[in-house]
Amino acid sequence: MKLTTAELVGGVRRVVAVQADESLVDLAAMSAGLNLGPVGFPRDMLDLISAGQTMTYFLGLCQEAIDAGRSDDYTLPAGSARYLAPIPRPTKIVCVNSNRANSNVELLEPKWGGVWPRPQFFLKAPSAVIGHEEHILVEPQMGPVQPEGEMCLIIGRQARRLTKENALDHVAGVSLLGDYSASTFGLQDGVILHISSKDGVEDFINRPMARAKGVDTFSPIGPWLIPLTALPDLGSIRLTTDMVDADGKRLTIQDGTIGEQRFTPAEALVTITEWMTLEPGDVVALGAVSNVPGRHLRDNNMAEYHNGAIELHGSGIGTLRNPITVCADGESTSLPPAVMQRRLHS
Structure with missing residues (x-):
C-alpha cells in the first residue's frame, strides 16, 4: 500500500492510501465509517507508523476493504489534494x-x-x-x-x-x-x-x-x-x-x-x-x-x-x-x- 500525507481543501491533513489512478482513500474516514480501527485512528502519519503491529493489522483491513469495493465513500479523485511529505515535519x-x-x-x-x-x-x-x-x-x-x-x-x-x-x-x-x-x-x-x-x-x-x-x-x-x-x-x-x-x-x-x-x-x-x-x-x-x-x-x-x-x-x-x-x-x-x-x- 502506498501511503502519504495529503492536504485537502481548507488545509485539512489526512493520511491517505494512493491508488493506481492516484485517487486517494482517506484512511481515518474509512476506519470510522467501517469500524476498522480505534476511534480517530490514524490522526496523522506519526500516529500510524508508531502503532507497531497495529499498523500492519490496520493496513491489512484497509486493503481488504478497498479490494472489496467498500472504500468508494471515502475516496477522493486524483488531483483533489496537495501531496506533502509522508512525515511533513520530521524531528530530525x-x-x-x-x-x-x-x-x-x-x-x-x-x-x-x-x-x-x-x-x-x-x-x-x-x-x-x-x-x-x-x-x-x-x-x-x-x-x-x-x-x-x-x-x-x-x-x-x-x-x-x-x-x-x-x-x-x-x-x-x-x-x-x-x-x-x-x-x-x-x-x-x-x-x-x-x-x-x-x-x-x-x-x-x-x-x-x-x-x-x-x-x-x-x-x-x-x-x-x-x-x-x-x-x-x-x-x-x-x-x-x-x-x-x-x-x-x-x-x-x-x-x-x-x-x-x-x-x-x-x-x-x-x-x-x-x-x-x-x-x-x-x-x-x-x-x-x-x-x-x-x-x-x-x-x-x-x-x-x-x-x-x-x-x-x-x-x-x-x-x-x-x-x-x-x-x-x-x-x-x-x-x-x-x-x-x-x-x-x-
Whole structure:
C-alpha cells in the first residue's frame, strides 16, 4: 500500500492510501465509517507508523476493504489534494555521507585502504522538507546546486544501540529523499586545518554542511511511504535520478542499487543509534547511489534547470518529482503562498 500525507481543501491533513489512478482513500474516514480501527485512528502519519503491529493489522483491513469495493465513500479523485511529505515535519533527518560504491572517498582516507571503518553522517534541517510536486527554489547567490537522490528510512519505533539483527525492526517504511546542496555555501563556510603528523603538516578542508544543505525546499521526501513489510529485500531496490530541462530533455545522473552501497541500511542504523536516539517519524537518508559512469555528481547543477524538474525513481517505491524554479538576479525567492501556509501550520 502506498501511503502519504495529503492536504485537502481548507488545509485539512489526512493520511491517505494512493491508488493506481492516484485517487486517494482517506484512511481515518474509512476506519470510522467501517469500524476498522480505534476511534480517530490514524490522526496523522506519526500516529500510524508508531502503532507497531497495529499498523500492519490496520493496513491489512484497509486493503481488504478497498479490494472489496467498500472504500468508494471515502475516496477522493486524483488531483483533489496537495501531496506533502509522508512525515511533513520530521524531528530530525540523519543523512549518511559518501555511501555510494563509486565515491572517491578513498582519496580522502587512504589510511583505511579506501574503506571507511563506519558510516559517516550529518543532520539536515527539517524545515527544508517539501513534498512530491512541490517546487525547489534556487537563488543565484547559491551558486551551483548539487543534486543527490537517496532512499530513506522512516523510523517507527524508538531506537537506541541497535544491532544488525534488530535494526530494521525499528523501521516503519521507506521513501525517497532529495539531498540537495548549495555547494558554494559549503566552501564559504569552510575552514582550512593545518594538522601536524609524523610526515609533516597536512592540510584539510572542513566544510560545514548546515547552511549548504539546510536551505528551504532542499529536502523533498516522497512520493509515498511504502511499509517495510512490502519491501522485504531493500538491497535490490534500484534508484535513478533524472534531470529534466524545460523542453523535456532528460539526463540520467544516478543509477544504482541499495545493495551496491558501502554500508547496508542496518549498518547505518547501528552506527547512528550508538550515541543518538532515533524517534518515531525520524528520517534516515542512506546516501547517494552510484553516479552514472563518467559523470560526477558535481557535474550536475540544478541552477541550470529553470522551469525543469528533478525526478527520483525507486523500484517498488515510486517517482518523486519536483519542479525547479530559479530566480533571476535581484529577484526574491519568497516562498509561494501554499508553502508559507504549510510552514505556518506545521
